[in-house]
Amino acid sequence: MADRTANVTWQGSLLEGSGTIDSVGSGAFGPLDVTWTARTEEPGGLTSPEELVAAAHASCFSMALSHALAQAGTPPERLETSATVTFVPGTGITRSALRVRATVPGLDEAGFAEHASAAKEGCPVSKALAAVPEITLDAALA
Numbered sequence: 001m002a003d004r005t006a007n008v009t010w011q012g013s014l015l016e017g018s019g020t021i022d023s024v025g026s027g028a029f030g031p032l033d034v035t036w037t038a039r040t041e042e043p044g045g046l047t048s049p050e051e052l053v054a055a056a057h058a059s060c061f062s063m064a065l066s067h068a069l070a071q072a073g074t075p076p077e078r079l080e081t082s083a084t085v086t087f088v089p090g091t092g093i094t095r096s097a098l099r100v101r102a103t104v105p106g107l108d109e110a111g112f113a114e115h116a117s118a119a120k121e122g123c124p125v126s127k128a129l130a131a132v133p134e135i136t137l138d139a140a141l142a
Helices: 036-040 049-071 109-122 124-128
Strands: 006-011 018-024 032-034 078-088 092-103 134-141
Touching: 032 036, 049 078, 049 092, 049 109, 049 124, 092 109, 109 124, 109 134
Parallel strands: 092 134
Antiparallel strands: 006 018, 018 032, 078 092
């Protein structure tokens, strides 16, 4: 079991206030500033919960896909993954779009697509996002 911690401070109302992701347990990043405007309009150098969810989804998917490919005897040389998370004020997260381009010696497009689809369904962050109406995948060999 692994617990992970993030510490956040928010000051003021939602629309006029601002916050800081003060630290994460690993020390890997922080402080990062957040505001409602950065979340819903232009980031202006600030982050948002959805940007962090996108990072989590892309990295989790990459790990799951890498593991599946290695287990099948075709470990990847390289996976380049992005996730775009869509946030609609008043509704929430409505979509996460995964895109992966990969170099996998010894594997054809059909085999890669099968592994990528299984990784999309099986990665823990995809499972945590089960309430999101749409999770898409664009997977191809480089």
